[in-house]
Amino acid sequence: MTLAHACSAFSGLAVAPLSPFLLEALHMSRSQVGLLLPALYLGGVVMSLPAGWLVDRLGVRLTLVLGLTLTGVMIGLAALSPTLPMLLGFLCVAGFGWSVLNPASGKAIVEAFPPRGRGMAMGIKQTGLTLGGVGASLILPPIALAVGWRDTLLVAAAASLGCAVVVGIGLRSPRVQAVAVAPDRPRLADLSQFMRRRGLLVLFVCGFLLSVVQASVLSYLVLYAKESLGYTVVAAAGLLALAQAGGTVSRLAWGFVSDRFFGGRRRPGLVINALIGAASYVAFAFSLVPAVLAPVVAAVAGAAAFGYMGLYLALVAEVGGVRYAGLLTGVAVSFAWSGVLVGPPLFGIVLEATGSYGLPWAILTAVSVAVAAALHRLRPLVQRGQAEAAPSA
Numbered sequence: 001m002t003l004a005h006a007c008s009a010f011s012g013l014a015v016a017p018l019s020p021f022l023l024e025a026l027h028m029s030r031s032q033v034g035l036l037l038p039a040l041y042l043g044g045v046v047m048s049l050p051a052g053w054l055v056d057r058l059g060v061r062l063t064l065v066l067g068l069t070l071t072g073v074m075i076g077l078a079a080l081s082p083t084l085p086m087l088l089g090f091l092c093v094a095g096f097g098w099s100v101l102n103p104a105s106g107k108a109i110v111e112a113f114p115p116r117g118r119g120m121a122m123g124i125k126q127t128g129l130t131l132g133g134v135g136a137s138l139i140l141p142p143i144a145l146a147v148g149w150r151d152t153l154l155v156a157a158a159a160s161l162g163c164a165v166v167v168g169i170g171l172r173s174p175r176v177q178a179v180a181v182a183p184d185r186p187r188l189a190d191l192s193q194f195m196r197r198r199g200l201l202v203l204f205v206c207g208f209l210l211s212v213v214q215a216s217v218l219s220y221l222v223l224y225a226k227e228s229l230g231y232t233v234v235a236a237a238g239l240l241a242l243a244q245a246g247g248t249v250s251r252l253a254w255g256f257v258s259d260r261f262f263g264g265r266r267r268p269g270l271v272i273n274a275l276i277g278a279a280s281y282v283a284f285a286f287s288l289v290p291a292v293l294a295p296v297v298a299a300v301a302g303a304a305a306f307g308y309m310g311l312y313l314a315l316v317a318e319v320g321g322v323r324y325a326g327l328l329t330g331v332a333v334s335f336a337w338s339g340v341l342v343g344p345p346l347f348g349i350v351l352e353a354t355g356s357y358g359l360p361w362a363i364l365t366a367v368s369v370a371v372a373a374a375l376h377r378l379r380p381l382v383q384r385g386q387a388e389a390a391p392s393a
Contacts, residue, residue, distance in 0.1 A: 001105040004064055005128025007163035010136050011075045012040050012098050014156035015091065016218050017137040017237040020226065021149040026084045030223065034348030037219050039088040041340035043095020048337060052103035052330020060104045065168045067104070070097030072160030079153030097160075099333070106317045106329035115264055118314050123255025126310035130247040130302075132159075133218070137241035141234050199379050200319060203312075204335040206270070206371045210308050211339025212346070213277060213364045217243065217305040219344035221298065224284070224357050229291045239298045246299035247306025254311050266315040270308055271372045277304025278368035285361035304368070312336070 015022065015036040023033055055063045074094030081087035105125050113121045136156065144152040221243060225236035254269040262268050280301035283289045289297045316332040347360045354360075 001108055001125040002128040002131075004068060004163055004167055005101055005105065005125060006132035006135070007159040008068060008071055008098060008101055009129045009132025011071055011132075011156045011160040012091075012094060013037070013133050013218070014075070014136045014140055014153055015040070016133070017141050017222060017240055018144055018149050018152065019219070019222055020233045020236075021141075021144050022087075025149060026087070028084060029352070031345070031348035031352045032084065033223065034219055034344035034346075035088060036091065037215055037344055038341045039091035040095045040098060041215070041337040043092040044099040044337045045095075045334050045341065047096045047099035048103070048334035049327075049330045051099040052327045052333075055100060055103040055107050055330075056327055060108045061167065061171045063100045064104045064171070065164050067097040067100035068160045068164035068167060070094065072097075072157045072164065075160065076154055076157035079150045079157065099330075099337075102313060102333045103327075103330045106313050109314075110317045115318065116259055118259075118264075118318065120252075120255040120259050122314040122317070123251040123253075123310040126251045126313070127248045129309070130244040130251065130306050133244040133306075134241045134248065137237045137244065141237040145234070202374055202378055203315065204332060206375055207312050207316075207332055207336040208339040208342075209367050209371050210274065210312070211336040212343035213281075213339075213367055214305045214308075215340040215343040216347040216360070216364055217301060220347055220351070220357075220360070221301075225294065225298075228287075228357055229289075229294055231291070231294075239295060242295050243298045243302025244306060246302035250303035250307025251310045254307055255314075258311060258314070266311040266318075267375050267378060269311045270315075271375050273304050273308050273311070274368045274372040274375070277301065278365045278372070280304060281361045281365040281368065285358050285365060287358070309336070 019033050019036060022028060022036065023030070051063070051067070071094045074090045074097065078087050078090035078094065081090060106122070109118055109121045109125065140152050140156060143155060218240070221240050222233075222236045225231040225239045226233060229236075231239060250273070254273065258264065258266050258269045280297050283297050284301070313329055313332060317329050319328060346363070350360045350363065351357060
């Protein structure tokens with residue numbers, strides 16, 4: 001699961017560190033840069049609910065192989081696109097394949113790990129996303145300087161295609177899948193029992209807002225470092241890599257902390273993580289960060305922006321249980337990825353309107369504080385039994 005996340009992220013998120021090259025080659029405005037990641041995630045939002053259903057019906061391995069293959073093929077075609085609209089179209093279809101990652105991995109974790117180990121397991125597999133992003137940020141810009149962005153995107157596409165082969169050969173399904181019977185398979189109509197729960201809807205909205213923040217950081221940190229801090233393109237991409245490395249460490253750390261110190265509860269980590277993010281975005285908003293200290297603040301900002309997802313998906317999967325983990329994770333991902341459709345375009349529009357990065361960063365600060373407050377007031381979503389020996393989450 002971790003490798004699948006890493007390779008898919010290396011392919012799909014390649015447009016983020018390559019954004020300065022795309023901006024120049026396709027004559028894009030800074031606000032149009034905010035359309036690159038949303039195009040990918042638009043396909044993910046459209047397919048996230050069907051993807052969760054497919055995972056529950058077809059199993060983890062087959063669905064994941066099909067998703068990785070589709071992502072790789074579409075990123076390869078995007079590399080050949082002569083215009084921005086065509087590039088965005090291929091990125092959107094690539095998002096169809098991207099959509100299966102979280103439902104498949106969430107179901108696999110719930111099936112394979114006991115409650116006390118799920119937070120750490122979910123954190124480990126979620127590091128694949130940030131590790132893939134780190135790899136893309138460090139590897140792809142130097143290649144693009146040497147051979148151009150089109151050949152570089154082809155290199156990125158090859159990662160997903162190669163991983164599809166590895167998953168098809170090497171992944172083994174947990175035993176619980178072998179004993180499942182057809183009458184127990186979830187139906188889309190079963191979602192109504194979950195969507196009537198106010199607390200779960202609040203959690204989904206918070207996932208949407210946290211994704212607004214994450215996608216904005218991912219889309220604009222490179223340009224911010226280049227235009228406001230005076231970094232070169234390669235150095236700015238390195239700053240993004242450092243932010244994603246912070247997210248990698250954060251996902252592992254929060255999984256461990258939630259399992260060991262919060263008794264399996266996920267919400268305390270989500271609240272603290274959002275407040276840490278707010279503090280770092282304030283530093284960017286009010287130009288409190290000299291260029292020499294930007295790597296430290298970027299690492300902290302990345303830890304908060306990318307670190308929430310493991311806890312968020314672990315909590316959602318536990319609400320659904322083994323039977324509904326894939327389906328409910330698909331809903332959670334559709335909310336989260338919808339935030340990607342809003343965050344970067346909004347950041348870009350405000351940036352173009354004000355000519356400054358101050359207000360966009362301040363908006364991310366306010367969003368993070370609002371999420372922390374809402375989650376802190378939320379009632380428990382998972383009533384843990386004595387066998388789990390943990391309080392409610």
